[in-house]
Amino acid sequence: MRLAELTTFHLGGPPQSLTPARTRGELIEFCRAHPLGLSTPSDTDVLFIGGGSNLLISDAGFDGHVCLVATTGVVVEETSETEAIVTVEAGENWDEIVALTLARGLSGLEALSGIPGSVGATPIQNVGAYGTEVGELIISIEVYDRIAGQVRTLTAAELEFGYRTSALKRAQQTSGMTQYLVLSVSFGLRRDAQSLPVRYAQLASALDLEIGQTAPASLVRDTVIALRKSKGMVLEEADHDTWSAGSFFTNPIVSDADVLPVEAPRYPVIDPLSGATIEGKTKTSAAWLIEHAGFSKGHSVGEGRASLSTKHTLALTNRGRASTEDVLELARTIVAGVEDKYAITLEPEPTLIACSL
Numbered sequence: 001m002r003l004a005e006l007t008t009f010h011l012g013g014p015p016q017s018l019t020p021a022r023t024r025g026e027l028i029e030f031c032r033a034h035p036l037g038l039s040t041p042s043d044t045d046v047l048f049i050g051g052g053s054n055l056l057i058s059d060a061g062f063d064g065h066v067c068l069v070a071t072t073g074v075v076v077e078e079t080s081e082t083e084a085i086v087t088v089e090a091g092e093n094w095d096e097i098v099a100l101t102l103a104r105g106l107s108g109l110e111a112l113s114g115i116p117g118s119v120g121a122t123p124i125q126n127v128g129a130y131g132t133e134v135g136e137l138i139i140s141i142e143v144y145d146r147i148a149g150q151v152r153t154l155t156a157a158e159l160e161f162g163y164r165t166s167a168l169k170r171a172q173q174t175s176g177m178t179q180y181l182v183l184s185v186s187f188g189l190r191r192d193a194q195s196l197p198v199r200y201a202q203l204a205s206a207l208d209l210e211i212g213q214t215a216p217a218s219l220v221r222d223t224v225i226a227l228r229k230s231k232g233m234v235l236e237e238a239d240h241d242t243w244s245a246g247s248f249f250t251n252p253i254v255s256d257a258d259v260l261p262v263e264a265p266r267y268p269v270i271d272p273l274s275g276a277t278i279e280g281k282t283k284t285s286a287a288w289l290i291e292h293a294g295f296s297k298g299h300s301v302g303e304g305r306a307s308l309s310t311k312h313t314l315a316l317t318n319r320g321r322a323s324t325e326d327v328l329e330l331a332r333t334i335v336a337g338v339e340d341k342y343a344i345t346l347e348p349e350p351t352l353i354a355c356s357l
């Protein structure tokens, strides 16, 4: 088989082996069969896949062992009149869990509706959308520590969430190892049918609210999904605009706002734990930089095989016959164009496997 069958880009060559793990026991068994030692330079021979929605895998495939995280299970504990803790096994589908919590009268996750993938992957890059980041709602996660060979609990503080990153992602990037396999995630939610305060201007406007006001959480979910659909950000097999990894580039964060073009958007950078603005950091819009560097929606390479989404400049898409190399060529063209015009280097958001920009 080709890993293309497991990724939302529909790209990726074959693995050496593929092991679906439907229980914790099977996940841990896989880890024990493929140990990671402190002396191991990197574990280029193991790859965990959840929903495959944040992965770009080489056409040649992955010369190692893939474990498909497919565990299931949800426990809801009503801890007080106003609060509940929801603990979810890693392989559960993220959006189904968002829907389930709302149906149980629990709010908090509504702005994160419609995001593809598994629950276990959400803490890795601190998944975020429409003014909410998952790190704000996570209390703790359970992981299998592949070096210590034991299950551990990591608190939200230990996960050091940042914009599209966490201690897990940073460690993975620097060491090239997945030391911590996420087994489950515990979310602290409110027993309230009303949403969290809406923080995202476009969402507030679609709901006819001022920033900071609330609405029925289920209405926020429906509105987010409608907005996402209009941008090709909800998976739909027949729509090639969704054959992507969502946003391909992160929004650049700079320490000196003067390096940004005068007209470029500027946003504060928020600390997900405290909710406070981080002084001295400014975030700009990667989509704005791409558009103003001359790449419009639908811009393509490879005789149209890979292109920017026709609905959203930040998504690189496979139009049906693309190769991973086509997507990489498109990504390189965009990075070079933005660098030439603005001297800002865009960073990819998805995990690149056996390939690079």
Ligand SMILES: Cc1cc2nc3c(=O)[nH]c(=O)nc-3n(C[C@H](O)[C@H](O)[C@H](O)COP(=O)(O)OP(=O)(O)OC[C@H]3O[C@@H](n4cnc5c(N)ncnc54)[C@H](O)[C@@H]3O)c2cc1C
Residues within 6 Å of the ligand: 008, 047, 048, 049, 050, 051, 052, 053, 054, 055, 069, 090, 115, 116, 117, 118, 119, 120, 121, 122, 124, 125, 126, 127, 128, 129, 178, 180, 181, 182, 183, 232, 233, 234, 235, 242, 244, 245, 246, 247, 351
């Ligand atoms: C149409 C579309 C829209 C999107 N919109 C958004 C959005 O609004 N906001 C956003 O933040 N992201 C978005 N994404 C990106 C993606 O959906 C999220 O990052 C999602 O959390 C990835 O989950 P996954 O299970 O598919 O991860 P995968 O793609 O399977 O894996 C991603 C990375 O996490 C690792 N991983 C997966 N599971 C585990 C585990 N249990 N333990 C340890 N490591 C693990 C993998 O090894 C890999 O490095 C979008 C993607 C698409 C295709």
